[in-house]
Amino acid sequence: MDTSNLRKTHHKLMEFLVENGYKRNALRQTRKCIRLALEVGASPQVTSYEELFFIEAEKQGYTPGEGRYISLKTYLGNVWRFDCKGLYPSRIRPKNGFLAPKPLYDQLNTIFRSAIDHHLATGGLQGKLEKTVWTEYRATMNFFLHVQELGAETFDDIENKMVYTFFFDGDRQIRGKDYCSLIKAALKTAVPLYAEAVLRTLEMLPAIKSGKKNFQYLTEEESTKIRTCLEKEDSGLTHLERSIVCIRCFNRISHLLNGRKYLKCYAVNHGLNCLCRNSLSHLKLYCLSVSVFSKMIE
Template structure:
């Protein structure tokens, strides 16, 4: 941050907001934050530090809604000062002002989390996965610290149980436990590995609460394909048709579709070649006509030309920026609504396409390893939920009960 520079340039931000139709309340909130920044100059070291010292404490007495306005105003100023970003009513997320358990950890516990981060980076784990698992472990270790443990040797079974149960109900589930275990297992070859292993063994057995995956049925797939045919609908943009076609026929993750660049498309060999955002693993998929034709149609007839960005899919309201990955889900949901499927509060996100592909090829006898490669899974266990829904092959594992007498009333509805 550069407050001296900001004192000179801040009128530029206010003038921009006024010229671009921002309301008086929004502009007023930014003005208030400018005044506080200037009044307390020298009393903070960063925008995060400023927010914690002079804004967040007001949330105790003030409303949560008002605190949200303050947070947005500070983020707007930081974007302008540090990132040359002018507000455009789209989410700006280089900073999030939230209390973090990691910041309160002592050096020993903080070192365990830091060690995991280094190991995970070497294993090319995605940034998001590292962040989520580190946050879960930090929360766990901070709970141990608050209960009197200053290192893994001081962690008792009762402390561990109190993290997962409050005496009446379960507080955290199996997935949370798995994230913590991942971080603790990374202590191998360190002085704390034996104790971290003991902590893992003392964790309670938690039932995996994941339900069977919802997937698309054949009739829904038929309706989707009919509506994607050229000339079938005029109420869908070329971008949305290209996105839905790619999701249906490639089963790529939404983040990979949103971040796909023009150089990821090899038209000479009809291939899609990219590095997955979640696993950082390369993947090569065939570029079939049902995917390539809608994509070319969008690039030639709808996507603005002469853009500096290399992303294929751009933001409709701000073409100079790539489409956000969260937009993909909205495109899919709107598409389902227009063609009249997946209503009545049924699940309707992009994951349905990945699940349909996995379930269908499993049903047709394709080996799990091949399916994992197609879906870009890093761990073979990621395919288990799809296997659980493979009714065709699960029936083959069923045992007849003909030899066992069962009363008729058992089968009465």
């Protein structure tokens, strides 16, 4: 690879590191990578910094995830960034982009790109939020990349097994109903472009049950019994207990409206009684419960 520029300017990189207070280890690792680029990188067998990195990592026995592997990638990446782009290291943005994975969009072929581009341009025309359209766009890119890696170059090439493995890895479900809905929304906007082929893909999307549990509510019989108990003066319930039960149990509109009227009357008729029993804390909690309950139903 061409190292002529680095030979002339590498001293500027070192001066920058010293002036900006980089530690001794950073200086040592940077010098090591500069020397590596100038000596090994200048050989005819090495054509790029990427090749140089993998040759050196293999030679030293570094493995991905190991500290030395990451260190070599970081400091050689800094040298690459300085040599090829003229950019100095940054503490604010420590990632230098060296060996960064190719963006999802760039990995897709023209057909799948056109589908997601169309969704990004037209998905929000019906009042959908821009953030929602973007989320659908990203989810569908992942889906397209998955089927493309399995051999699908067009919508006609997509098979049931390809779609299935995107949501299930064979042992467990890895994506759920919400993710499937995002893909479905984006595919629907692509129907005008690819018609039957997209409709066929839509039919392949699995019907996944929602992972959210149903909200538990009282039946008519249960709520009637509870209300009857609350209205009985001899039920043995305290004023505080009555208010809490009303707030926690009467969650349907018809009961809430009746419950508000009941609570207001109860506060007027029995609030003074609480004071007479010297239960000021109970009265405060009781009045708070009435206030919260009223706000809930307004």
